Amino acid sequence: MSTPIIKVDAISKSFGSFKVLDGLSMQVMPGEKLALIGPSGSGKTTILRILMTLEKIDGGHIQIDGEQLYHMERNGQLLPADERHLTKMRQKIGMVFQLFNLFPHKCVMDNVTLAPMLTKGTPRAAAEKRAMELLDMVGMADKAKSMPAQLSGGQKQRVAIARALALSPKIMLFDEVTSALDPELVEEVLNVMRKLAAETDMTMLLVTHEMGFAHDFADRVLFFDRGRIVEEGKPDEIFRHPKQERTQGFLKKIIAAGHRV
Amino acid sequence: MTQWSGYLGLILQGALVTIELTLMGSVLALIMAFLAGMGRVSRFFALRWLATVYIEFFRGTSIFVQLFFAYFVLPLIGLELTPLQAGVLALGLNVGAYAAEVVRGAIQSVGREQYEACIALNLGRWQGMRHVILPQALLIMLPTFGNNAIELLKATSVVSLISLADLTFQAQVVRSQTGNTLVPFTTILIIYFALALIISWGVRSLERRMARGLDGVRV
Numbered sequence: 001m002s003t004p005i006i007k008v009d010a011i012s013k014s015f016g017s018f019k020v021l022d023g024l025s026m027q028v029m030p031g032e033k034l035a036l037i038g039p040s041g042s043g044k045t046t047i048l049r050i051l052m053t054l055e056k057i058d059g060g061h062i063q064i065d066g067e068q069l070y071h072m073e074r075n076g077q078l079l080p081a082d083e084r085h086l087t088k089m090r091q092k093i094g095m096v097f098q099l100f101n102l103f104p105h106k107c108v109m110d111n112v113t114l115a116p117m118l119t120k121g122t123p124r125a126a127a128e129k130r131a132m133e134l135l136d137m138v139g140m141a142d143k144a145k146s147m148p149a150q151l152s153g154g155q156k157q158r159v160a161i162a163r164a165l166a167l168s169p170k171i172m173l174f175d176e177v178t179s180a181l182d183p184e185l186v187e188e189v190l191n192v193m194r195k196l197a198a199e200t201d202m203t204m205l206l207v208t209h210e211m212g213f214a215h216d217f218a219d220r221v222l223f224f225d226r227g228r229i230v231e232e233g234k235p236d237e238i239f240r241h242p243k244q245e246r247t248q249g250f251l252k253k254i255i256a257a258g259h260r261v
Numbered sequence: 262m263t264q265w266s267g268y269l270g271l272i273l274q275g276a277l278v279t280i281e282l283t284l285m286g287s288v289l290a291l292i293m294a295f296l297a298g299m300g301r302v303s304r305f306f307a308l309r310w311l312a313t314v315y316i317e318f319f320r321g322t323s324i325f326v327q328l329f330f331a332y333f334v335l336p337l338i339g340l341e342l343t344p345l346q347a348g349v350l351a352l353g354l355n356v357g358a359y360a361a362e363v364v365r366g367a368i369q370s371v372g373r374e375q376y377e378a379c380i381a382l383n384l385g386r387w388q389g390m391r392h393v394i395l396p397q398a399l400l401i402m403l404p405t406f407g408n409n410a411i412e413l414l415k416a417t418s419v420v421s422l423i424s425l426a427d428l429t430f431q432a433q434v435v436r437s438q439t440g441n442t443l444v445p446f447t448t449i450l451i452i453y454f455a456l457a458l459i460i461s462w463g464v465r466s467l468e469r470r471m472a473r474g475l476d477g478v479r480v
């Protein structure tokens with residue numbers, strides 16, 4: 001068995017007096033597809049944001065690909081990571097946001113090529129060639145010259161996925177990527193993610209309320225509640241035979257709300 | 262009958278000085294605005310402090326006093342300035358202090374999600390600022406920059422007090438030589454107004470050009 005690509009060890013995080021993550025630990029194997037589910041405020045989005053270094057942690061350790069994320073080793077001592085270390089670590093991770101976060105002043109092509117050109121020094125021609133391949137994969141090649149404001153939500157999200165992929169991260173984080181979409185646009189984004197999962201060996205972590213998709217997509221499902229992982233297992237175990245009462249209660253509510261499992 | 266054409270020439274010369282002052286002052290103001298405005302959002306305390314002191318000082322004291330200070334007091338410590346240099350310096354620093362707050366406000370009004378996208382794409386702070394934040398912030402700054410430029414244009418009239426031959430100065434010359442107040446001052450009123458119109462028209466067309474695409478209408 002290989003070593004985990006993500007190792008989260010006893011992470012705690014509070015916003016003011018609200019404890020979002022309470023000694024959370026988890027491990028993810030390379031290439032694994034993980035679905036993080038649970039009620040809002042349970043900490044599932046926060047752990048993604050922490051992995052992307054968008055939030056600081058209050059305590060604990062995280063290892064990405066064998067290296068400390070928030071700490072660096074100097075003469076056998078663990079020191080808080082500086083900007084340079086974080087920059088190095090961020091190369092391994094990409095993220096897609098609920099609200100796309102495209103750059104509104106740049107066309108689709110420039111959205112995708114900006115980061116490779118700036119952070120990796122990729123020449124424009126090579127960056128654009130790669131961008132076209134990615135845009136083609138997400139079905140957006142014909143919109144390369146469009147501005148984000150001209151796109152539908154689903155199209156924006158597919159561009160955002162291509163943009164994150166352009167940096168070839170080992171780990172991709174998807175934070176409720178279909179929650180802000182009109183129902184009829186959800187499927188086009190999910191299709192792209194299915195394709196991605198089938199065609200690449202990227203490690204993917206997905207926070208979602210689409211239980212049906214989580215069931216089909218994930219190798220493993222983690223149920224979050226109150227800053228902890230209450231239950232985890234194969235999709236069938238979690239969705240068909242949840243053991244914990246809180247998992248059962250949550251799934252019941254989700255089904256009652258009309259989501260298909 | 263007064264020989265108005267000669268006096269009109271005088272006033273037009275003054276207009277050139279006013280335009281020159283406005284342009285040079287605006288350039289200095291713009292430079293100061295970006296330096297101080299970005300200093301205000303710096304992560305270094307010393308830079309934030311320096312920017313704050315500059316802004317508060319130049320907003321909090323009169324442009325009139327600043328000009329006299331530049332022209333009459335600086336020579337006492339060996340810094341001799343021509344009236345034009347003193348005028349540009351005082352106007353640029355004064356208006357730059359106001360515009361710096363515009364820069365800061367615009368930078369801070371760009372959504373948090375844009376900063377987060379920069380981090381997720383691993384852009385450095387300066388890269389994100391230069392390629393993502395500032396281009397969006399610039400559009401927010403423009404209308405207020407237009408106001409600032411018009412303020413600067415109008416404030417140029419104070420330089421007549423250090424005998425720089427701008428519009429206002431020339432109008433006074435004409436008045437004292439002809440005894441007529443109505444004609445010279447109506448003339449410069451119209452010229453000031455026309456210049457202000459040109460500025461607001463220019464800023465607005467710049468704004469339109471930069472906004473293209475952001476609202477989905479670019480073809």
